[in-house]
Amino acid sequence: MKAVAEIQVIPIGSGVSVRKEVKRAHGILDAAGLHAQLHSYGTNVEGDLEDIFAAVRQIHETLHEEGTVRLSTFLKIGTRTDKDPDLAGKLF
Amino acid sequence: MKAVAEIQVIPIGSGVSVRKEVKRAHGILDAAGLHAQLHSYGTNVEGDLEDIFAAVRQIHETLHEEGTVRLSTFLKIGTRTDKDPDLAGKLF
Amino acid sequence: MKAVAEIQVIPIGSGVSVRKEVKRAHGILDAAGLHAQLHSYGTNVEGDLEDIFAAVRQIHETLHEEGTVRLSTFLKIGTRTDKDPDLAGKLF
Amino acid sequence: MKAVAEIQVIPIGSGVSVRKEVKRAHGILDAAGLHAQLHSYGTNVEGDLEDIFAAVRQIHETLHEEGTVRLSTFLKIGTRTDKDPDLAGKLF
Numbered sequence: 001m002k003a004v005a006e007i008q009v010i011p012i013g014s015g016v017s018v019r020k021e022v023k024r025a026h027g028i029l030d031a032a033g034l035h036a037q038l039h040s041y042g043t044n045v046e047g048d049l050e051d052i053f054a055a056v057r058q059i060h061e062t063l064h065e066e067g068t069v070r071l072s073t074f075l076k077i078g079t080r081t082d083k084d085p086d087l088a089g090k091l092f
Numbered sequence: 093m094k095a096v097a098e099i100q101v102i103p104i105g106s107g108v109s110v111r112k113e114v115k116r117a118h119g120i121l122d123a124a125g126l127h128a129q130l131h132s133y134g135t136n137v138e139g140d141l142e143d144i145f146a147a148v149r150q151i152h153e154t155l156h157e158e159g160t161v162r163l164s165t166f167l168k169i170g171t172r173t174d175k176d177p178d179l180a181g182k183l184f
Numbered sequence: 185m186k187a188v189a190e191i192q193v194i195p196i197g198s199g200v201s202v203r204k205e206v207k208r209a210h211g212i213l214d215a216a217g218l219h220a221q222l223h224s225y226g227t228n229v230e231g232d233l234e235d236i237f238a239a240v241r242q243i244h245e246t247l248h249e250e251g252t253v254r255l256s257t258f259l260k261i262g263t264r265t266d267k268d269p270d271l272a273g274k275l276f
Numbered sequence: 277m278k279a280v281a282e283i284q285v286i287p288i289g290s291g292v293s294v295r296k297e298v299k300r301a302h303g304i305l306d307a308a309g310l311h312a313q314l315h316s317y318g319t320n321v322e323g324d325l326e327d328i329f330a331a332v333r334q335i336h337e338t339l340h341e342e343g344t345v346r347l348s349t350f351l352k353i354g355t356r357t358d359k360d361p362d363l364a365g366k367l368f
Contacts, residue, residue, distance in 0.1 A: 001149070001152060001153065001156075003152075004316065004317075006316075006317035006318075008352070010194060010196065010256060011196075012194065012195075012196065012200060012202060013197075013198070013199050013200030013201075014197070015197050016196060016197030016253050016254050016356070016358060017197075018196060019368050022368065023368045026368075037315070037316065038367065039313070039315045039320060039367075040280065040282075040313065040320045040363040040364070040366040040367055041280075041282035041318070041320055041352055041366070042282075042317070044315060044316045044317050049149055049152065050149070053145040053148075053149070056145075056169070057093070057141055057142070057145070060093060060095075060141065060169075060171050061093065064093075064171065064173050068173075069172060069173050069174050069200050070170070070171070070172040070173075070174070070200050071169075071170070071171050071172070072168065072169070072170050072194060073167075073168070073169040073170075074166075074167070074168055074258065074352070075165075075166070075167035075168075075169065076164065076165070076166055076167075076284070076317055076350070077148070077152075077163075077164070077165040077167065078162070078163070078164050078165075079152050079156065079162075079163050080161060080162040080163070080292070081156050081160075081161050081162075082161050082162070082292060087316040088316075090316040090317070091314065091315075091316055092295050092298065092299045092302075096224065096225075098224075098225035098226075100260070102286060102288065102348060103288075104286065104287075104288065104292060104294060105289075105290070105291050105292030105293075106289070107289050108264070108266060108288060108289030108345050108346050109289075110288060111276050114276065115276045118276075129223070129224065130275065131221070131223040131228060131275075132188065132190075132221065132228045132271040132272070132274040132275055133188075133190035133226070133228050133260055133274070134190075134225070136223060136224045136225050161292050162292050164286060166260070166350065168192070168225055168258070172200070174200060179224040180224070182224040182225070183222065183223075183224055184203050184206065184207045184210075185333070185336060185337065185340075187336075233333055233336065234333070237329040237332075237333070240329075240353070241277070241325055241326070241329070244277060244279075244325065244353075244355050245277065248277075248355065248357050252357075253356060253357050253358050254354070254355070254356040254357075254358070255353075255354070255355050255356070256352065256353070256354050257351075257352070257353040257354075258350075258351070258352055258353075259349075259350070259351035259352075259353065260348065260349070260350055260351075261332070261336075261347075261348070261349040261350075261351065262346070262347065262348050262349075263336050263340065263346070263347050264345060264346040264347070265340050265344075265345050265346075266345050266346070
């Protein structure tokens with residue numbers, strides 16, 4: 001199922017700056033072929049819902065392996081049956 | 093990977109009342125064995141991250157099959173490596 | 185304007201445990217007379233929208249004064265004109 | 277208190293397309309002098325927290341006056357004491 005999503009990953013207890021972890025998360029989404037669009041409050045993506053979920057799981061696994069103890073992720077997911085959901089169609 | 097999550101599903105364009113769809117979504121989470129806890133702004137769950145994502149996908153597929161044209165879902169996901177994340181541990 | 189809301193406050197860089205700050209935030213909402221209902225992913229409230237926003241501002245001001253350097257808050261806000269929004273009405 | 281925020285407004289029961297309402301909400305944020313940045317999952321702003329909350333209240337009041345029966349808004353708010361929060365600083 002095709003979906004659009006916004007993903008924001010917050011490391012908790014890693015320090016006041018979370019730039020390194022945010023950059024890592026965005027890189028994983030970008031490499032996943034999900035048309036990742038970075039903005040100040042997360043990364044917007046479009047693609048198959050399973051691929052989006054797989055990429056989010058990979059972010060959690062990777063950041064934990066690299067030392068982040070606790071992660072809180074905020075996801076917004078959009079699907080629709082009347083047409084293919086896409087990020088450009090959500091702008092005006 | 094064990095995770096805690098909050099899931100809120102919003103049908104768009106289905107009418108001002110979304111009770112039927114919200115109840116359906118909660119029922120799917122409940123049936124998935126994820127220790128579903130309903131509250132006024134979503135359902136909190138705990139379990140394997142893959143199972144949580146599978147249940148969310150099932151919610152979207154089921155509601156679309158049953159006629160909902162558009163869905164917007166809000167997910168909060170928590171994982172940690174210092175101990176097993178659980179819903180009770182997030183209360184005080 | 186009457187509203188319902190969910191408020192989740194995340195201190196960033198304060199350590200892996202955020203229990204103290206979360207408890208403080210909930211206490212401010214509770215004291216604000218907003219019918220605060222704690223759950224594992226935040227506090228649900230109902231009341232006047234201005235009072236809700238004032239309480240959130242008070243949480244940020246208080247936690248910063250008490251030493252938290254960085255805060256990320258997630259708010260869901262619901263209003264409607266067909267009837268008074270209330271937390272109980274969002275359950276089924 | 278200076279803050280950054282993301283604001284996403286969802287009209288419920290207004291039809292499958294929510295473009296008109298989303299455009300209206302963004303216009304109010306833009307007119308409020310909050311450095312509004314539109315993206316596919318909301319509008320990012322920076323400014324005084326009171327001004328941000330006032331603009332969100334104005335969005336709800338305006339859309340309700342113009343006929344939207346039910347609104348669900350998602351807000352992310354960031355504040356910090358070590359430096360002025362700004363949207364550009366959240367990119368890398």
